[in-house]
Amino acid sequence: MAIARITTFAVDGVSSRRVWVEADIRSGLPAFTVVGLADKAVREARERVRAALVNSGFEFPQKRITVNLAPADLRKIGPGFDLPLAMALLVAGGELAAEAMEGCAVVGELSLTGELRAVRGALAIAEGAHRHGLARLLMPHSRAREAGLVPELAVLGARTLEQAVAIVRGEEEPPAPADEDAHAEDPDPPLDLTDVRGHNALIPALEIAAAGGHNVYLHGPPGTGKTMLARRLPSIMPPLSPAEAIEVTRIRSVVGLHHGGGLVTVRPFRAPHHTVSASGLVGGGSQPTPGEATLAHHGVLFLDELSEFVRPSLEALRQPLEDGHVTIVRGQRVTAFPTRFMLVAASNPCPCGMGDEACRCTAADLARHHRRLSGPLLDRIDVLIAVGRPAAEALRREQAPASSAVRERVVAARERQADRLAVHGLACNAQMSARLLREHAAATPSALRLLYELHDRHRLSARGHGRVLRVARTIADLEGSHGVGPEHVTLATGLRLESAALAAAA
Amino acid sequence: MSACDDCLRRTALIAALSGRLDVEWRRRQVTARVLALPDDALLALGTTAVRRGYAGFDAATARHAAARAQLGLVCRCAPAYPERLRDLADPPAVLHVAGRLPGPAEADAVAIVGARRATPYGLEVARSLGRGLSASGVPVVSGLALGVDSAAHAGALEAPGPVAAVLACGADVPYPASKRRLYADVVRRGCVLSELPPGFGPMRWCFVARNRIIAALSRVVVIVEAAERSGSLTTADFGAELGRTVGAVPGRITCRLAAGTNGLLQSGAPPVCGVRDVLELLADTTGRPVAAAAVPSVPPDLEPGLRRLLAAVEDGRGALGELARTSEEAKVVLAGLGELEFRGLVRRTFGGRYERAAAA
Numbered sequence: 001m002a003i004a005r006i007t008t009f010a011v012d013g014v015s016s017r018r019v020w021v022e023a024d025i026r027s028g029l030p031a032f033t034v035v036g037l038a039d040k041a042v043r044e045a046r047e048r049v050r051a052a053l054v055n056s057g058f059e060f061p062q063k064r065i066t067v068n069l070a071p072a073d074l075r076k077i078g079p080g081f082d083l084p085l086a087m088a089l090l091v092a093g094g095e096l097a098a099e100a101m102e103g104c105a106v107v108g109e110l111s112l113t114g115e116l117r118a119v120r121g122a123l124a125i126a127e128g129a130h131r132h133g134l135a136r137l138l139m140p141h142s143r144a145r146e147a148g149l150v151p152e153l154a155v156l157g158a159r160t161l162e163q164a165v166a167i168v169r170g171e172e173e174p175p176a177p178a179d180e181d182a183h184a185e186d187p188d189p190p191l192d193l194t195d196v197r198g199h200n201a202l203i204p205a206l207e208i209a210a211a212g213g214h215n216v217y218l219h220g221p222p223g224t225g226k227t228m229l230a231r232r233l234p235s236i237m238p239p240l241s242p243a244e245a246i247e248v249t250r251i252r253s254v255v256g257l258h259h260g261g262g263l264v265t266v267r268p269f270r271a272p273h274h275t276v277s278a279s280g281l282v283g284g285g286s287q288p289t290p291g292e293a294t295l296a297h298h299g300v301l302f303l304d305e306l307s308e309f310v311r312p313s314l315e316a317l318r319q320p321l322e323d324g325h326v327t328i329v330r331g332q333r334v335t336a337f338p339t340r341f342m343l344v345a346a347s348n349p350c351p352c353g354m355g356d357e358a359c360r361c362t363a364a365d366l367a368r369h370h371r372r373l374s375g376p377l378l379d380r381i382d383v384l385i386a387v388g389r390p391a392a393e394a395l396r397r398e399q400a401p402a403s404s405a406v407r408e409r410v411v412a413a414r415e416r417q418a419d420r421l422a423v424h425g426l427a428c429n430a431q432m433s434a435r436l437l438r439e440h441a442a443a444t445p446s447a448l449r450l451l452y453e454l455h456d457r458h459r460l461s462a463r464g465h466g467r468v469l470r471v472a473r474t475i476a477d478l479e480g481s482h483g484v485g486p487e488h489v490t491l492a493t494g495l496r497l498e499s500a501a502l503a504a505a506a
Numbered sequence: 507m508s509a510c511d512d513c514l515r516r517t518a519l520i521a522a523l524s525g526r527l528d529v530e531w532r533r534r535q536v537t538a539r540v541l542a543l544p545d546d547a548l549l550a551l552g553t554t555a556v557r558r559g560y561a562g563f564d565a566a567t568a569r570h571a572a573a574r575a576q577l578g579l580v581c582r583c584a585p586a587y588p589e590r591l592r593d594l595a596d597p598p599a600v601l602h603v604a605g606r607l608p609g610p611a612e613a614d615a616v617a618i619v620g621a622r623r624a625t626p627y628g629l630e631v632a633r634s635l636g637r638g639l640s641a642s643g644v645p646v647v648s649g650l651a652l653g654v655d656s657a658a659h660a661g662a663l664e665a666p667g668p669v670a671a672v673l674a675c676g677a678d679v680p681y682p683a684s685k686r687r688l689y690a691d692v693v694r695r696g697c698v699l700s701e702l703p704p705g706f707g708p709m710r711w712c713f714v715a716r717n718r719i720i721a722a723l724s725r726v727v728v729i730v731e732a733a734e735r736s737g738s739l740t741t742a743d744f745g746a747e748l749g750r751t752v753g754a755v756p757g758r759i760t761c762r763l764a765a766g767t768n769g770l771l772q773s774g775a776p777p778v779c780g781v782r783d784v785l786e787l788l789a790d791t792t793g794r795p796v797a798a799a800a801v802p803s804v805p806p807d808l809e810p811g812l813r814r815l816l817a818a819v820e821d822g823r824g825a826l827g828e829l830a831r832t833s834e835e836a837k838v839v840l841a842g843l844g845e846l847e848f849r850g851l852v853r854r855t856f857g858g859r860y861e862r863a864a865a866a
């Protein structure tokens with residue numbers, strides 16, 4: 001047989017696309033050509049494949065070899081095409097029966113000795129194989145556990161090229177995936193609220209934000225615990241659902257943060273430095289790769305020192321915040337990344353951050369600080385938490401409740417929201433549109449009267465009105481109340497963020 | 507309100523000489539002396555072009571320009587001209603007025619001036635002084651500049667009293683531009699004044715000249731923050747020369763912006779530590795006591811819990827963390843603050859701190 005075709009997958013955004021590796025061997029001067037919009041790493045595959053084949057005891061055909069990667073319009077990048085290329089050559093060279101590769105996707109990088117190396121995006125690739133009706137996936141053993149998260153797909157994890165061939169020939173059983181500790185992939189050790197001291201008064205606000213998925217703004221002088229509170233937010237958010245966990249794992253794997261273990265079970269917490277660029281934040285690059293916003297999908301995106309971020313980066317967050325996904329257009333390619341994160345922004349009251357007593361900032365400094373804060377981002381934040389300097393006595397004595405206790409209430413509130421919102425495909429109150437909010441708020445007449453009265457007295461802007469109602473809805477959910485009462489509205493007004501007040505200060 | 511041809515002609519002459527004045531502006535005495543010269547002496551300073559412009563002056567055009575800029579005119583020959591300005595050796599020939607010129611009944615004004623690059627402390631003091639005076643019905647005069655001046659205006663606008671701003675450019679020019687909203691509010695609620703013709707841009711000498719008008723218009727001059735040898739101190743000097751009472755707000759001795767005000771205190775200026783002090787200075791000056799606006803009173807029907815909360819906020823414990831110890835307490839406190847805010851007793855700042863609201 002002088003021609004062979006192997007199915008493989010290329011990572012595209014956070015999912016994968018099917019690619020065929022076609023090999024043609026015919027007599028002529030010995031040559032090895034790869035066509036089909038392959039980048040440098042793929043063209044270099046020729047050398048790796050040649051060495052790996054020979055070093056694994058196979059014969060490298062001294063003939064004219066042409067390899068085509070189809071579809072030809074998709075740019076192929078990375079070393080994941082090494083193994084499919086080698087398998088295609090083996091089939092075309094007659095060393096391996098074409099039937100052995102029937103219904104089998106192949107992916108993997110080769111070393112010169114013939115060992116298989118890990119690839120990124122194993123989960124996305126496995127999902128692609130399953131989607132295209134393939135029954136088996138031949139891949140590096142170190143990522144077999146991750147790929148095995150896809151049910152009804154036989155994952156053949158091989159350590160070497162030789163073993164890979166033996167497995168598809170049916171001469172050898174694929175080795176079982178390494179049995180790892182289930183939490184090996186949890187990015188950080190979980191932090192608990194009990195570590196927090198002196199901020200007990202702020203816990204209800206955090207609880208409300210977590211319960212409704214509301215974006216939070218933490219305002220306070222440096223060193224008072226803004227970051228500490230933000231880092232513990234994932235611990236009081238509901239545990240990842242299986243579907244969410246798969247999504248989080250897939251994203252981490254695609255960017256190379258996942259190391260072959262099982263599911264990620266902890267909500268992501270991403271805290272990009274304020275020098276991050278727009279494409280670093282929302283994704284980009286000539287081959288669009290996910291940014292921090294996508295890495296924070298289903299978790300928390302923490303922007304510390306909000307006023308220090310460059311304007312374009314913050315502007316770029318608009319669409320992700322609004323739509324829950326971001327669309328990156330590069331040349332002919334359009335890639336969408338999911339970005340359903342909870343935004344937690346933090347800032348000092350003034351640029352020097354010394355607080356009321358020792359502030360050295362001039363009016364102009366302050367005005368600039370406030371100008372940078374205001375704008376599109378604050379308009380999407382529902383909850384403002386003022387973090388003050390805790391008293392020494394409080395630091396000594398007060399201990400916050402355990403995250404698990406708070407989380408229980410949050411989970412219960414989320415369940416109530418899900419009962420209402422699941423039909424719309426939403427998970428929490430923060431995701432409701434203005435129309436849905438009107439429909440589901442179930443505000444009592446007295447609560448509405450209170451809201452309108454606040455509005456009339458100019459203590460609430462039209463936009464603030466909706467946000468207060470939204471937070472009030474969450475408070476009612478936390479209390480297990482069907483309707484939103486005036487007491488929920490008063491509580492919610494105490495948490496609102498009015499960017500108009502900021503504009504006045506600037 | 508009206509202005510005679512002679513005064514309008516003089517205004518145009520001074521505007522035409524502004525380049526010359528700008529060269530002299532650093533020597534305040536010179537500027538003042540030049541502004542006090544009669545027309546023919548001024549003409550001798552000017553170039554041929556200035557003299558030609560003076561000879562060919564058309565008062566109708568000037569009146570028309572003022573009308574187009576929606577400015578009222580009042581010259582020093584008119585009875586409506588503020589009496590107090592006549593104390594100056596060089597009273598402005600014509601006042602251009604955007605808004606409504608205060609009548610003689612409202613004449614006992616207080617000027618609040620200070621540094622542009624003020625500290626938050628200075629801004630807060632200026633704001634509360636402005637608010638307190640305005641609440642007591644005392645007109646507040648300032649220069650609309652960044653920092654203390656505009657904070658004083660903003661404070662005064664929070665209460666119902668009259669406000670006046672004196673500009674170092676045409677009265678129709680909102681300067682500084684970032685304060686154009688404040689400018690509009692001042693025009694609506696009081697008046698913006700200038701001795702310069704409409705459309706005239708600010709030049710350096712104008713600021714010193716403007717300060718003499720601020721000092722002359724008021725009975726008491728309060729300096730909130732000023733560095734040594736700063737422009738704000740010229741207002742104090744003018745005030746002292748005119749026999750106005752000049753008070754200063756004490757600042758920290760380590761603060762550069764307090765050097766000027768603390769210096770004034772050392773040389774005998776009365777310290778101003780609150781609205782009450784200013785009102786007393788004003789009463790001493792005019793001989794007529796002004797009743798301080800009542801401190802925002804607590805409604806008698808306020809329940810004890812809310813009353814305690816309000817007292818805590820009045821003591822400066824305005825952050826949630828300072829008002830509650832436990833999560834349960836925090837919810838009660840949050841709801842209470844919401845209630846107090848709804849009743850207009852407290853105000854929530856951008857940072858989430860609560861402060862006692864000024865009485866409406």
